[in-house]
Amino acid sequence: MDQALHFVTVATRDLDAARRFYGALGWQAKLDVPGEIVFYRSAAGQLLGFFDAGAFARDQGEASPPHVAGVTLSHNVGSRAEVVALVERMAAAGGEVRKAPQEGEFGGVFHAHVADPNGLVWEVAHNPAWSVLPDGSVMLG
């Protein structure tokens, strides 16, 4: 199995709230099917999809629309000041700050947690030990 993640699909109770939130952050939808799903590019060869929670449940054979839980998505920025600025922007766009910008438990990381309007938690982080090489390899430490 190739190590490739082509779609990340999140059960979403309020698609319009998701559209407003990510739109306010400057995101451009790749494909938007009203009432059903909206996709955004999240990496090369990858889309992040917000899928109507009722349709998600039917597709999974679940009885009721799930709440997203047990997963976080991380977005890294270049400085602590950028963490603070992005968290403010996400809060202004309707995000809920669950952890204010602060030192993380792991060496040198400065981060915050912000939930989107449907409860999907983003970590916004500055990690001086993290970098991406031109071939897409991630360096940590």
Place this chain on the structure above:
Amino acid sequence: MDQALHFVTVATRDLDAARRFYGALGWQAKLDVPGEIVFYRSAAGQLLGFFDAGAFARDQGEASPPHVAGVTLSHNVGSRAEVVALVERMAAAGGEVRKAPQEGEFGGVFHAHVADPNGLVWEVAHNPAWSVLPDGSVMLG
């Protein structure tokens, strides 16, 4: 905010089971911290991390280790036969087939759902309408 997803982090109750499962699928860990977290490359510039569920809960300020819910990860392959073959391989590695390979609701997709040993659901799909351009743009339909 750049449209970039740098880490996908999944609360994981049994890290060793995750290591065995992804290892059996041929995945190579990028960084492995026993008892804490194991990271795999999942796209250019992106890591998929399996994070001890207790540590995940503490990091989130949650009272108890969560079960992952309301999210699926998708892996696309080149044919229906490859869907069937990969699902068999995932089941042999300890995955639970929750939806046997079948036609999807959306035009032309042939897919299956397999939960990893910690309940993270993978969709394995063949979608003739999906492709990735050299610049990483995803085409759908």
